[in-house]
Amino acid sequence: MQPIRVWLTPPGPNPWKVVFILEELGIPYEVKSIRFEDVKKPPMIDVNPNGRVPAIEDLNTNLTLWESGAIITYLIEQYDTKHTLTYTSLADKHHLNQWLHFQMSGQGPYYGTSGWFIYLHPEKVPSAIDRYTKQVTRVLGEWLVGDKMTYADLAWVPWNDRVDSSLVGVPEHEKLDAFPNVKAWHERMTSRASWQRSMVLRAKLMDEQGLLPNGMPKGAMPEGIESYSDYVAQVNAGENPVFEQ
Incomplete structure (x- = not known):
C-alpha cells in the first residue's frame, strides 16, 4: 500500500483529526506541511482550489479529497474494513x-x-x-x-x-x-x-516553522x-x- 499524502498546516486542529484516524487505523501516510500563509497559493490550491487544509492524495485509488469530514468518511469506508472505528447497524x-x-x-x-x-x-x-x-x-x-x-x-x-x-x-x-x-x-x-x-x-x-504550540x-x-x-x-x-x- 502506498502512503496517503496529507496536506496540512500544523497549527490548526482540523488536519489532526485526519492524522489521528490514520494513526489509529495504522494506515501509512506522508505529510506535506506548508505554512498558513501559503494555503492560498500553489501548490496548495492545485490540490484544493478552496485553499484550505487538510487535503489528501491517495495514490492507491487515484483520489484527491479535501474537507476533513469528507476525508474521514472516505478513510472509514475505504480502509476500516474491520469496523474498528465504526458500526454497521x-x-x-x-x-x-x-x-x-x-x-x-x-x-x-x-x-x-x-x-x-x-x-x-x-x-x-x-x-x-x-x-x-x-x-x-x-x-x-x-x-x-x-x-x-x-x-x-x-x-x-x-x-x-x-x-x-x-x-x-x-x-x-x-x-x-x-x-x-x-x-x-x-x-x-x-x-x-x-x-x-x-x-x-x-x-x-x-x-x-518556528511556531509555539499555540500557533504564535x-x-x-x-x-x-x-x-x-x-x-x-x-x-x-x-x-x-x-x-x-
Missing part, C-alpha cells in the same frame, strides 16, 4: 455521521469563532465574545455513539484539546475542569498512542507567558511592551 451508522457533521458545523466553527473574537479581532466585541463562548460550552459533550470509541470521538479531540483558546480566562491546565465527564473522556482519548504520535509529529512540524511565532510572546489567556491578560493590563508603541 442502521441507527448507529447514521448517528456516527450525525456527530461528525455536528463536529464540523458546531464544534469547529464555534470554537474557532470564539477564539477569533477573544484574541484576534481588532476590536473587543463583548456581545460576540459572550455568544460564542456560551456556544462552546453548549456543544461540549461526552461519549457520542454506542459503547466503544469511534471516528466520531476521534474527530472531536483536536478542537477539545484547544478549548482554552476559545474561552475567556481559562488556563490550559484547567480547560475542561468545568466538564468532568468530558475531561475524563478527553484524557482517555489523548492518552492513546495514536494521539501521542500525532502530537509528536505536530511538535516537529511546528518547530520547523517563537519570540512573539514575552518570557514566561505560555498561554493565550495569560498573554491577553498581560496585554489588557498594558504590560506588554509590544503594545506600548
